[in-house]
Amino acid sequence: MKNDNSVKHSKILLVEGKDEKNLCECALDILKIADVQIIDCEGGSNIAKRLLLLSKDENFSLVTNVVIVCDAEKNILSRIHSLQSALASAGLPNIRSDTLASESFNPKVSAWISPDCQSNGMLEDLFIKTLESTELMKLTKAFVDSLRCLPKDISPGAPTFPTNIPKAIAHACLTATDPLVKGIGLAVKRGFWDLNHAAMDQFRSFLLTSFADATPSNVATT
Template sequence: MSSKSQQLSQPKLLIGEGSEEVLFFKALLNYLKITDVQVENYGGKQGLGNYLQQLYLRPGYREIVSLGITRDADDSAKSAFDSVCSYLKNAGLSVPIKPNEITGNNPQISVLILPDYQDNGMLEDVCLEAVKTDPAMQCVDDYFQCVNTVAKRQPKTKDMAKARIRAWLSSQIEPDKRLGEAAQAGYLPWNSPAFDSIKQFLQSL
């Protein structure tokens, strides 16, 4: 069933870039015991505009009181935020002045730019910060150092966080889980301060 026709069954809506984000946020919401948030993905960065344009056609839209939008900063937190704001404006929705600011009503709008509203990066950077004290991370560091030394190659800088979190995930008892699945399985330490800003965002929806 297309998301365009799916019922909006909760008063709050949280949207992320893809399916991994959906699994991640559902797991964290469950940890926080927040039950009134529906989580969906908007089909990648380029899909956000169409998602927002079609949102008002969805059954249950008039009952939505809060919309939270999440996006990776990638190369620029400012550019990522500006892009989200442009899509919001084009869809006739309220536009916040800065990330993590609540604006408008019915629905109120807030935007989370990962990893921390200001630095370049992505969700994987937050997760790496959360697991940095795991002894396996030394092995991850050694692995990439070895590959760089022996094979004379390494992931591009923009892809390093994804590569490192995948290496860490491969150290788990079930090594084939992707990040969202790992979140669902309880591999991530939700009590880590690294997740505090995300928790605050979710609790403010």
């Protein structure tokens, strides 16, 4: 992992990937939450390594908040257990299975597991919810569903029905952008993803609660 693991701020936000990083940067800006160091773990499987490296940093004793944002994927219970194991290995306060937050505040630890901390899925599912009632989403879902008629050709590169439906729908939606936005993370930056939508209320509340005592300054990213 090429990113810097050194502690630069008292509030640490570990994100699964670049899409989560872009989302959190914009959300923190909207909520006027600053002094947060955002670390891209470059994949959910690297979160444990990041936590361990951070916990060994000479300045880690200054950290007051550790927040994790990642996907549930196919099994949210498995993701929760994975995070709990990673936190235990790093010697950090562990999150409860029901609240996804620690009871200890030294440091305070909390986690957001997309799409809603309760369901299997991913960040794309959350993005889709913000467009659920639009004509664009109706047409996009119809298009993706129409791909079921494609022959089941297992040849390399052959067109076939997508196995990751939320990701297919999200990327198909983005074809309606001009200039073309490649990825939901960039959709946030370009204003195509409405962070003030009601479907984002829970996520915004999560950030406000996790960084309740944040003070104005800068958002550092590595």
